[in-house]
Amino acid sequence: MQQRLERIRAALGREGTQALWVSSPASVRYLSGFTHPEDGRMLITPTQAVLYTDSRYTVQAREDVNEGVEVVIAAPQKALEDAAPKVEGMKVAVEGTHLTVSALEKLKEAWKVQLHPSEGVVENLRLIKAEDEVEGVRAAQDLADRVFAAVRPQIKAGAREVDVAIALEQGLRQAGATSAFDVIVASGVRGALPHGTASDKVIEDGDLVTVDFGANLNGYNSDMTRTVAVGQPSDELKRIYNAVLEAEEAAVQAIKPGMKAGDLDAVARDILEGHGLGEAFAHSLGHGVGLVVHEGPRLSKGSEDVLKPGMVITIEPGAYVEGLGGVRIEDLVLVTEDGYEVLSHSPKEQV
Numbered sequence: 480m481q482q483r484l485e486r487i488r489a490a491l492g493r494e495g496t497q498a499l500w501v502s503s504p505a506s507v508r509y510l511s512g513f514t515h516p517e518d519g520r521m522l523i524t525p526t527q528a529v530l531y532t533d534s535r536y537t538v539q540a541r542e543d544v545n546e547g548v549e550v551v552i553a554a555p556q557k558a559l560e561d562a563a564p565k566v567e568g569m570k571v572a573v574e575g576t577h578l579t580v581s582a583l584e585k586l587k588e589a590w591k592v593q594l595h596p597s598e599g600v601v602e603n604l605r606l607i608k609a610e611d612e613v614e615g616v617r618a619a620q621d622l623a624d625r626v627f628a629a630v631r632p633q634i635k636a637g638a639r640e641v642d643v644a645i646a647l648e649q650g651l652r653q654a655g656a657t658s659a660f661d662v663i664v665a666s667g668v669r670g671a672l673p674h675g676t677a678s679d680k681v682i683e684d685g686d687l688v689t690v691d692f693g694a695n696l697n698g699y700n701s702d703m704t705r706t707v708a709v710g711q712p713s714d715e716l717k718r719i720y721n722a723v724l725e726a727e728e729a730a731v732q733a734i735k736p737g738m739k740a741g742d743l744d745a746v747a748r749d750i751l752e753g754h755g756l757g758e759a760f761a762h763s764l765g766h767g768v769g770l771v772v773h774e775g776p777r778l779s780k781g782s783e784d785v786l787k788p789g790m791v792i793t794i795e796p797g798a799y800v801e802g803l804g805g806v807r808i809e810d811l812v813l814v815t816e817d818g819y820e821v822l823s824h825s826p827k828e829q830v
């Protein structure tokens with residue numbers, strides 16, 4: 480953990496700043512260990528790392544924080560006043576993509592220092608997961624796999640999409656996790672909605688049902704999609720399903736450290752284009768997963784991000800046809816020194 484702080488200080492030095500005000504919850508958690516980071520802020524200077532939170536968390540914060548992090552219990556305005564002398568004369572980086580306009584105004588008012596909107600200082604460190612972080616994601620995914628296996632028999636004609644979502648959410652809660660995001664259950668024509676959160680639509684015979692969900696366990700997330708056939712889908716739906724499966728498996732098998740994420744996206748995109756489904760693949764191939772469900776690297780068309788060992792990514796091509804339905808198949812994958820390890824183990828349908 481001390482190493483994380485040292486690496487942040489080195490990154491700040493490279494951009495010519497001396498301190499960082501951390502306001503994004505994932506980064507507060509990453510740098511401090513605090514388990515309620517939405518109610519915390521951090522200040523990192525060359526000699527101090529301070530977690531500010533309020534009196535609701537006096538006990539929790541002291542229990543949670545990593546070695547080398549000092550806890551100061553103070554309401555938000557008092558926290559800024561406490562930090563003012565600590566940053567005097569410094570150029571202070573703030574998280575440009577997270578700090579709200581009003582929070583920035585309050586900092587300016589309280590500190591009278593030069594503020595620098597910085598991008599990705601902490602996010603860049605979070606790209607490569609430490610071993611304990613990989614284990615965190617793996618545990619979340621193992622749990623999600625077990626919950627999916629238990630709920631799979633309920634995905635049948637006559638059930639409502641929302642019943643499937645509730646069963647998944649309940650399974651996650653009972654196993655000590657929460658839902659990483661609103662569960663997506665999109666059946667029949669609703670399958671054409673890439674993010675069709677579960678509705679009260681009744682699943683019908685012949686539907687393909689896209690189920691996309693994740694567990695959040697101890698702060699770390701999983702993310703997986705399976706498309707399930709109920710009864711006998713039409714030949715066209717089967718054709719689309721098999722094209723997406725082919726693209727997904729080819730992209731997973733192509734994962735290598737050192738490759739550009741854009742080239743991996745092209746593996747899946749080329750296959751789907753070959754099946755006449757290029758336009759139907761309406762999003763990117765995938766993304767990094769960790770303390771946040773969508774984090775770097777970006778696996779999108781033309782992405783220059785380079786895959787490195789320790790990255791946890793999703794591979795999730797899809798095809799969506801308005802008025803007909805859709806398919807997405809998603810695995811969670813660890814990039815390793817010599818290739819990859821698939822972390823999601825739920826079986827895929829053969830249709």
Ligand SMILES: CSCC[C@H](N)C(=O)N[C@@H](C)C(=O)N[C@@H](C)C(=O)O
Pocket residue numbers: 660673691692702703704762763764765766772773795809
């Ligand atoms: C709201 S979290 C949804 C998680 C889901 N598994 C997911 O990642 N869906 C993708 C289609 C997605 O949203 N991809 C993003 C990165 C994109 O293509 O911009």
